[in-house]
Amino acid sequence: MKRATPITDPKHIVITGATSGLGRALAIGYARPGRMLSLAGRNTARLEEVAIACQSAGAEVHTVTLDVTDAAAMEAWLAQSDSARPIDILIANAGVGGAAALAPPTGEDGPQARNIFSVNTVGVINTVIPVTPRIVARGRGQIVIIGSIQDSLGVPQSPVYCASKAAVQIYGEGLRRLLAVQGVGVTVVRPGFIDTPMSQSLAMPRPFCWSPERAAEKVINEVRKGAAQITFPWPLRLFLGLQKFAPVWLTDFVIARSMRMGWAPPALPDPDEADQRRSR
Ligand SMILES: NC(=O)c1ccc[n+]([C@@H]2O[C@H](COP(=O)([O-])OP(=O)(O)OC[C@H]3O[C@@H](n4cnc5c(N)ncnc54)[C@H](OP(=O)(O)O)[C@@H]3O)[C@@H](O)[C@H]2O)c1
Numbered sequence: 647m648k649r650a651t652p653i654t655d656p657k658h659i660v661i662t663g664a665t666s667g668l669g670r671a672l673a674i675g676y677a678r679p680g681r682m683l684s685l686a687g688r689n690t691a692r693l694e695e696v697a698i699a700c701q702s703a704g705a706e707v708h709t710v711t712l713d714v715t716d717a718a719a720m721e722a723w724l725a726q727s728d729s730a731r732p733i734d735i736l737i738a739n740a741g742v743g744g745a746a747a748l749a750p751p752t753g754e755d756g757p758q759a760r761n762i763f764s765v766n767t768v769g770v771i772n773t774v775i776p777v778t779p780r781i782v783a784r785g786r787g788q789i790v791i792i793g794s795i796q797d798s799l800g801v802p803q804s805p806v807y808c809a810s811k812a813a814v815q816i817y818g819e820g821l822r823r824l825l826a827v828q829g830v831g832v833t834v835v836r837p838g839f840i841d842t843p844m845s846q847s848l849a850m851p852r853p854f855c856w857s858p859e860r861a862a863e864k865v866i867n868e869v870r871k872g873a874a875q876i877t878f879p880w881p882l883r884l885f886l887g888l889q890k891f892a893p894v895w896l897t898d899f900v901i902a903r904s905m906r907m908g909w910a911p912p913a914l915p916d917p918d919e920a921d922q923r924r925s926r
Contacts, residue, residue: 650831652872653788656734660684660727662714662773663740665692667842668792671862672737679704684727686710687740714740714769724776732784735869738773738814739792741766745847747807759806766810770817778825785829790869791818795836795877798886801901822874833869836877837861854879 659676663669665687673685677700685700687693690711697707708727712719727733742765747758754762770791781787794811801808815834822832839845839852840861856864856879868876877883889897 650788650826650829650872651786652831652870653734653786654870656681656788658682658684658727658731658733659735659737660686660724660733660777661737661739662686662769663792664696664709665689667844668837668840668858668861668865669737669739670696671858672739672865674699674703675859675862675866676735677701677703677705677707682706682708682731684708684710684723684730684733686712686714686723688713714738714772715764717768717772720772721776724773728777728780733777733781733787735788735790736773736777736781737790737792738770739790740769740773741792741844743794743804743807744844745849747804748848749802749804749806754806762806763810763813766807767813767817770814774821778821778830781830782825782828788831788833788869788872789818789821789825790833790835790865791815792835792837793818795838795882795886797836799889799897802905819874831872831874833873834875835865836875836883838879838882854881 656676657680659681661669661673661683664673664685666689669687673683673696677683683700683705685693685696685707686709688711693709693711697709700707708730710723712723714720724733742762747762774789774791777787778789781789791814793815794807796804796808797811797815799808815836818832818834822834825832837856839855841852841855841857845852845855861878864878865876
């Protein structure tokens, strides 16, 4: 299969969710003289703080305060950004997760579930679709979708979050195969825990947690090589890879066991208590 030509020295990088965590670290990691950064988020003050950090590293920075669920605003902003300078790398990073995506014992309610899908899935589509025809016409560009390692395993803590990330993983995979022949690359990033406000909001252990800077460096280095998929950290990648071959009962057992050991958010009932309730 034909592979897209990697973008080794991007001149214009667009990042959504640049006000915090991974998006912020990516913006700072990409910042250097000769580069334009177009950064989006909802929090204007934090966006300004990131812009100043990137400018002090020599980058030309443009910021916009917007919500990725607003398709019309996204289309207008992305068209304007691409016309100002052709977008080389587009990073659909904005997302909701952590405590905001935890399922109560009865499962997520409608507003919570719709919000997770609106931001994590429709928000990615709102970011990618307006730019795709433009970079396909140029035959050059890299689309980067920030998913999650949780895309391959439905965990009881956050079924809708897992589904929203599974959707963008499959979307990115199909899009990569579609656009490769046109010279355009698509990368899906599948991180484990990153030490950001999102994961910090979880009152549970975060094994193999990476700093945002380490995660951003990994993403930047792999995107430069035109990677199709970036999954980290390797122990979780290995575990989830093996899990695919395990019988369902074994996966259920391991998840239930890890919950008993306290690897579960407080919103869920204690499994022992739940077992006792069922046997009454
Ligand atoms: N942290 C982890 O452990 C982890 C693990 C796997 C995957 N990820 C993924 O990595 C990405 C970045 O997350 P993070 O850890 O850096 O979280 P974070 O620190 O909470 O940052 C989330 C970013 O998304 C933006 N955002 C949220 N809702 C938005 C909306 N409706 N419109 C526009 N922007 C919005 C936020 O901007 P404002 O606050 O300004 O709105 C913020 O900049 C997400 O897609 C997340 O799912 C994170």
